[in-house]
Amino acid sequence: MAEEKQEKDTGLNFPKEITRRLGGETIAFCYQCGTCASSCPVTKVTDRFNPRQVIRLALLGKREEVLTDGAIWLCASCYNCQERCPQKVEIADVIYALRNISISEGKIPNIYIEFANALLSEGRIVPISKFLEKKRAEYGLPPLKPVGMEALRKILSATGFDKIMPKKGEPR
Amino acid sequence: MTSYALFLGCTIPARQPHYELSARKALKKLGIELVDLEGMSCCAPPPLQSIDLETSLAIAANNICTAEEADLNIVTLCTGCFESLAMANTLLKEKRELKARVNKILSTAGKEFKGSKEVRHYLQVLMNDVGLDCLRQSVVKPLGKLKVAAFSGCHILRPSELLRFDDPERPRVFDTLIEALGAKSIWYKNKLKCCGGLLRGYADDVALAIARDKIVNATNAGADCISTLCPFCFLTLDLGQMLIKTTYKEEYNMPIIHYAELLCLSLGVEPKELAIDFHKVKIDKVLEKIG
16 A cells, blocks of 8 residues: 555656646646746745646656645636746646546535535525525516526536535645 | 627626626617526536536536527626636637537537537627727716726636637726726736635635735725626625725725626616615715716
């Protein structure tokens, strides 16, 4: 077990694993110039996230570190880095790929569990309250059309989304 | 009359009736018909893309299929919805393998993405269907004295390769539309940078620090208000000022106003018809200045 884990951590399997994922295809083009970090609104206010560093660790095969130290959840998905990357690394999408891997292994922040459950039960990630329904009518807004739950459930079942049964607790 | 399927998404109908109300009123006045279709769901924005990108593409495609079946192009108000749907639409129209992969998923629900429709943000409808000349002529109450800090948010501009809305580094569309109402669109520091909204709920301290930057920069530039397109930007900056007050002990009172609201005011709609109670930071100063 221990040996297996070590091989996973030090080998180059992790970059390959990311490259095979939707969103992760371009990670290996990175030459660590740091344009991403200097364009990042999050890096500007906290040292807990630096996109260049996330990519570096991932390319070095530091699987456990990347998936558990919490940095990947601090990307604001603003795409500023991706827009400016001279190597056309799709950085924001790479972060999505890393989050997708993390979640497929049950490491999912609570807020995302809430989004997933709202989608599964209502087809919306921000369910509408009785208060707002009443307000809408007062303002003369039309009643909301029903969500296509039947089709949505079939899609969520076809991709296995409905089988993601996360364990509570944020990755740290 | 030009007709669009209105894609409302989750946040606007559930949290911001002032946005929906003003957008519906303004577009109707400008001759755009909005059709509410049955069967749409969440657009599959970044929080869902974070969980699974493939599922998110399929959800977005399924929404586009609903518009295809009704033979209508889609218009969105929320820039998050715009990004999810426009990104999926471009990707699936241009990447054959990905389209096949997504259509295999959709087939389990009896759906097929054909790629026959367009996804537009309402600013594009104003620019291309209404047109600047017609818009200027429709303004009955020019917002002459108002200095507006335009804040389009990220997801109408980026990733520009797929969204194709405007130049991502030197955008002009939003500013042009603000000036068409007679107001002045002012420059402020870090105008194009993110509001931090998507970090709310995971790292509230980081999200608030980024939002504060935005408010400070607009204040220093002498803005009368910040104008938004995205419901998350609105929430982050409007409600955010209450949190800045308790966390940083600073008070800015910077009104945050959706562009659709400014549009309605310039078209002569009375403020009392616009659900302005939903603003945490009151907009009275702005209304006074407009007169």
